[in-house]
Amino acid sequence: MITLGDYLIVSGILFAIGFAGVMLRRNLIIILMSLELMLNAANLSLVAFSRFRVSPAGLPNYNAQVFVFFIITVAAAEVAVGLAILVALFRARQTTDVKDISELKF
Amino acid sequence: MPPFLFWLFASLMLVFGAAVVLNRNPVASALSLVVSFLGLAALFMSLDAYFVGIIQVLVYAGAVMVLFLFIIMLLNLRAEEGRRINWLAATGGIVVALILVIQIFSVIGHFQAARQTFPSLARSTTDDVWNIGALLFSNYNLPFQIVGVLVLVATIGVVLLSKREPR
Numbered sequence: 001m002i003t004l005g006d007y008l009i010v011s012g013i014l015f016a017i018g019f020a021g022v023m024l025r026r027n028l029i030i031i032l033m034s035l036e037l038m039l040n041a042a043n044l045s046l047v048a049f050s051r052f053r054v055s056p057a058g059l060p061n062y063n064a065q066v067f068v069f070f071i072i073t074v075a076a077a078e079v080a081v082g083l084a085i086l087v088a089l090f091r092a093r094q095t096t097d098v099k100d101i102s103e104l105k106f
Numbered sequence: 107m108p109p110f111l112f113w114l115f116a117s118l119m120l121v122f123g124a125a126v127v128l129n130r131n132p133v134a135s136a137l138s139l140v141v142s143f144l145g146l147a148a149l150f151m152s153l154d155a156y157f158v159g160i161i162q163v164l165v166y167a168g169a170v171m172v173l174f175l176f177i178i179m180l181l182n183l184r185a186e187e188g189r190r191i192n193w194l195a196a197t198g199g200i201v202v203a204l205i206l207v208i209q210i211f212s213v214i215g216h217f218q219a220a221r222q223t224f225p226s227l228a229r230s231t232t233d234d235v236w237n238i239g240a241l242l243f244s245n246y247n248l249p250f251q252i253v254g255v256l257v258l259v260a261t262i263g264v265v266l267l268s269k270r271e272p273r
Contacts (some may be wrong), residue, residue, distance in 0.1 A: 002112050005220030007149070010116045012210030014123055014146075016203045021127035023199030029132050029178060033139050036170070037123050040146055043158075051153040051224055058228020060154060062237045066246050068158050069238065072165050073253050077260035079170050083177045084267040090181050091270075 007048035015041035028089075028096045032082050039075045043068045112152055119145030132183050136174045143167045154227060157235045 014037060021034025050064030090096060118141065125138035143166045150159035214220045242250050 001223045002109050003221055003223050005214050005217070006112070006116075007153070008214050008217075008220060009211065010120065010149075012214070013120055013207060016207045016210070017120065017123045017127060019206060020199055020203035023202065024196055025127065027132060027183075029174065029183070030126070030135055033126050033135060033174065036139070036166070037126065037142070040143070040162075040166070043162075044146060044149060047150055047153050047155045047158055050155065052219070052222075054225045054227060058226075059232060059237065060227065060234075062234065062241050063245075065155055065158050065234065065238055066241050068155075069161070069242070070246075070249060070253055072158075072161060074256065076165055076170055077257050079173060080264050081260050081267070083173055084264040087177065087180070088267050096181065096183065 004048060004052050008045055011041045011045040011048070014038075014044065026098050028086055028098060029083075031098070032079065032086075036075065036079065039071060043071055046071075112149070115145045115148040115152070118142075119149065132178045133175070136171060136178060139174070140167050140171050143171070153224075154232055155234065156232075157238055 018034040018037030018041060021037065022031050025031055025034065046064045046068050050061045050068075053061040053064075055061065086096060089101070093100065095101070122138040122142040122145065126135045126142065129135045129138060143162060147159045147162040147167070150156075150162055
């Protein structure tokens with residue numbers, strides 16, 4: 001049978017993949033996609049815990065699913081703003097590589 | 107859901123999630139991300155969270171991915187042609203990610219509840235759209251309205267950011 005731990009481990013591995021993407025890649029679009037992977041890993045563990053905490057009436061705990069709803073909304077807004085910043089950056093510099101944007105680097 | 111379906115969709119999600127990071131072509135990365143999100147939506151369905159699974163497909167596999175593909179097309183990005191890899195940063199990133207995985211495994215290994223299976227629900231079908239909606243408009247009414255303001259601010263911000271500067 002599938003246990004809660006299986007879902008948590010899958011979620012943890014997905015988070016690590018997204019984290020490695022943010023650390024390794026230099027293309028800003030890929031970094032934004034990896035951020036989405038990390039947000040989704042958090043969503044998966046929230047939904048797993050929601051299904052695990054069954055109320056006496058036999059329903060899953062819907063508070064976690066409302067929280068997932070909020071995370072998805074905020075992530076969609078974040079992607080829209082992030083991509084708009086990316087387009088503005090590309091217009092100014094003709095690059096999406098984080099190595100080429102280093103004026104504020106110490 | 108039978109266990110083999112869980113492992114099928116989980117491995118689908120993880121393999122295509124890794125493909126997002128490893129592909130050099132941004133279009134291939136974006137399409138891998140779609141498959142990864144569909145696998146994740148199937149996992150949500152396996153946890154009886156049908157509403158969350160559906161909005162995962164609609165919002166992520168639909169709207170967000172169209173946005174990503176549209177921007178890749180608009181900027182006309184090509185595959186990064188063989189820029190040399192910074193080995194120090196690459197090994198550093200992989201080592202930190204591996205340490206994170208080991209940490210998660212050890213925490214879950216010590217977590218008693220992680221070894222239990224999921225308790226059964228009262229009915230096989232749950233009216234989760236009704237329940238989530240009732241919670242949104244009662245307990246979480248204020249956060250719901252704040253999210254509405256946030257989406258409005260994001261819309262205005264995107265319009266302002268993508269407007270051309272007058273010369």
